[in-house]
Amino acid sequence: MKRMVTPLVAWTAASALILFLSLTQIRSGNAQAPERVIKITAHKFAYEPDRIDLKVGEPVVLELTSKDVTHGFKIPDLGLRADLEPGETARVRLVPEKVGTFEFYCDNFCGIDHENMSATIVVHESDAQIEN
Amino acid sequence: MAPKIDRREFLKLAGIGGVVFASGIGCSVARNGVSAATSDNEDFYFVQLSDTHWGFVGPEANPDPTGTLPKAVAAVNSLSVQPDFIVFTGDLTHTTEDPRDRRRRLGEFKEIVSKLKVQSIRFMPGEHDGSLDKSKAFQEFFGPTYYTFDYRNVHFIVLDNVSDPRARLGEAQLQWLNADVSKQNPNSKVVVFTHRPLFDLYPQWDWATTDGSQAIDILLKHPNVTVFYGHIHQEHHRMTGHIAHHAAKSLMFPLPAPGSQPKRTPVPWNAATPYKNLGFREVEADVNHVKYDITEYPVVRS
Numbered sequence: 057m058k059r060m061v062t063p064l065v066a067w068t069a070a071s072a073l074i075l076f077l078s079l080t081q082i083r084s085g086n087a088q089a090p091e092r093v094i095k096i097t098a099h100k101f102a103y104e105p106d107r108i109d110l111k112v113g114e115p116v117v118l119e120l121t122s123k124d125v126t127h128g129f130k131i132p133d134l135g136l137r138a139d140l141e142p143g144e145t146a147r148v149r150l151v152p153e154k155v156g157t158f159e160f161y162c163d164n165f166c167g168i169d170h171e172n173m174s175a176t177i178v179v180h181e182s183d184a185q186i187e188n
Numbered sequence: 189m190a191p192k193i194d195r196r197e198f199l200k201l202a203g204i205g206g207v208v209f210a211s212g213i214g215c216s217v218a219r220n221g222v223s224a225a226t227s228d229n230e231d232f233y234f235v236q237l238s239d240t241h242w243g244f245v246g247p248e249a250n251p252d253p254t255g256t257l258p259k260a261v262a263a264v265n266s267l268s269v270q271p272d273f274i275v276f277t278g279d280l281t282h283t284t285e286d287p288r289d290r291r292r293r294l295g296e297f298k299e300i301v302s303k304l305k306v307q308s309i310r311f312m313p314g315e316h317d318g319s320l321d322k323s324k325a326f327q328e329f330f331g332p333t334y335y336t337f338d339y340r341n342v343h344f345i346v347l348d349n350v351s352d353p354r355a356r357l358g359e360a361q362l363q364w365l366n367a368d369v370s371k372q373n374p375n376s377k378v379v380v381f382t383h384r385p386l387f388d389l390y391p392q393w394d395w396a397t398t399d400g401s402q403a404i405d406i407l408l409k410h411p412n413v414t415v416f417y418g419h420i421h422q423e424h425h426r427m428t429g430h431i432a433h434h435a436a437k438s439l440m441f442p443l444p445a446p447g448s449q450p451k452r453t454p455v456p457w458n459a460a461t462p463y464k465n466l467g468f469r470e471v472e473a474d475v476n477h478v479k480y481d482i483t484e485y486p487v488v489r490s
Contacts, residue, residue: 128354132391139354159392165319165353167285171394171452 091149092116098140098162099123101169108177109186110152118148128164131177139164152179228341232272233472235264235306236381238418239438241316242300243293244282249441249454252462257300259487260439260468265305271470272339274306277418277436278314278350278383285320294329310337314383314419315350323351334361336368341475343372347382349397355384356398366406377478380407380415385435387428390446395420404428412478420446421454422465423484434482437467463487 094116097104110116120129122140129146130137133156138146161174180186240257250256264274281293294317301309311330313323323333333348345368349357357365372378380386386400386407397403407413413431421438422445441454442465458464463486472481 126353130391132388161392161394163355163391163394163398165283165315165350165355167320168283170283 093119095119095121096129096175097121097123098127098129098173100125100167101162101173103160103173103175106175108175110150110177110179111183111186112152112155112179112181115149115151118150120146120148125166126164127166127173128162129160130163131158131160133158136160137163152177155179155181229475230340231472231474231476232340233269233470235267235271235274235468235470236277236416236436237264237274237439237468238277238436239279239314239421239440240276240297241279241282241438241440242297243284243289244440246441246454248456250457250466253440256439256463256466256487257297258303259463261300261303263485263487263489264468265303267470270306272306273308273310274304275310275381275416276301276312277381277416278312279316279418279438280311280314280326281317282440283316283320287321287325290317290321290325291328294325298329310344310346310381312346312348312381312383313350315353315355318348318351319353322353323348334364340473342377342379342473345369345378345380347380347386347403349382349384349386349400354398355394355396357400357403362399362402362406365403369406369410372410374411376410376412377473377475378407378410378413379473379480380413382415382417384419385417385426385433386415387426387433389420389424389426389435393446393452395446404431407431414480416471423469432480434480436469437465437484439466439468439487442466 092114094108096118098120099122120138120140122142124142126142127140128137129140129148134150136148136150138148140146156179158177158179159174160177162170166173237260242257244250244253280297281290284290284293313326313333317323317326318333327333333351335346337344345365347357347365348361349355352358369378384397385395386397386403389395408429408431411430415431415433416436417433418436420435421441421443422435423437424435426433443452444455455465467484467486469485470483474481
């Protein structure tokens with residue numbers, strides 16, 4: 057029985073080492089990639105810009121501010137949300153994993169046209185699609 | 189002992205002989221909550237009205253914004269058997285950023301509903317009433333935003349998921365809810381009234397309560413819970429575990445089905461079918477079988 061355990065332990069250790077190296081490379085790769093910063097301003101009852109184009113896998117940081125009252129920022133499909141307080145900057149890091157159009161909206165009731173305060177993030181397969 | 193007559197029997201009689209409808213019998217049955225012949229286990233019924241949005245202006249959605257609520261009041265008053273009580277599940281008024289306008293609208297709304305024959309009325313705010321001032325004005329007119337009351341053998345819980353503009357019940361209210369539900373007898377019946385759906389119906393349209401899942405987890409501890417709410421301006425029914433959630437129609441403008449179109453814009457008014465998809469409901473509580481029969485009523489009969 058012991059003879060069988062030894063190769064198993066060695067195999068497990070080797071696998072763990074390979075996995076560790078892979079993860080390190082991925083993390084290292086991500087850390088080196090420049091993070092594009094996209095500024096978004098919220099005000100009654102819109103976001104500027106109201107459309108953000110991103111590329112799959114491209115890490116970005118959304119810097120969100122409010123010009124007037126407290127607004128919200130929520131993307132249910134991506135599980136992201138933030139409060140946007142006037143005079144403060146909320147930073148949301150995002151690495152899009154799939155192509156598509158994702159709506160974000162204000163989830164902090166802000167007035168008469170609150171229900172129409174939304175914008176979209178469009179995630180493309182490549183930069184070429186963004187330029188086109 | 190006086191002979192008992194329940195509402196179903198009465199309606200049956202009323203249907204057979206229209207004269208009964210016009211007699212005083214309707215009143216005596218309607219008030220059976222105070223009759224010596226009743227008990228806590230007898231059926232009763234209440235009326236739910238919702239999303240009256242008093243102050244709304246938008247002729248493409250409703251060219252009769254000041255007439256619809258009075259028509260609904262008249263329709264409730266014309267029910268052959270008056271309800272035991274009435275509940276308004278929020279958005280009594282349409283939002284305004286002017287605090288004076290908000291109070292004027294709340295006052296006008298209160299004046300109109302004072303014409304309901306049944307004055308046992310429960311209110312709660314919607315986000316249009318309370319999210320811009322944490323329900324300060326609402327409380328001046330209607331009192332607390334969350335509370336409980338008991339009627340017959342049913343325990344009613346009113347929840348406030350609008351005074352926090354982030355659509356949260358909040359930790360304090362959740363603790364209060366947990367304490368209240370925990371002390372209920374497992375055989376008792378619980379009905380919850382609230383404005384927004386407690387579950388994620390369609391968060392993209394703000395049709396959710398941010399911490400609603402915590403409330404549902406608390407309510408799931410009790411075996412007999414039913415939720416009635418508003419906010420989405422249409423009839424809708426959903427189960428979360430053993431809890432049934434029933435959304436009511438609006439009395440100002442209908443909204444489209446969840447996610448059925450890109451924007452949550454009101455369904456346009458159709459002159460050929462005025463007041464279509466607006467209305468109120470009556471809910472008959474069959475106390476012994478923990479059953480709630482829902483009947484939808486239009487604002488005006490065609």
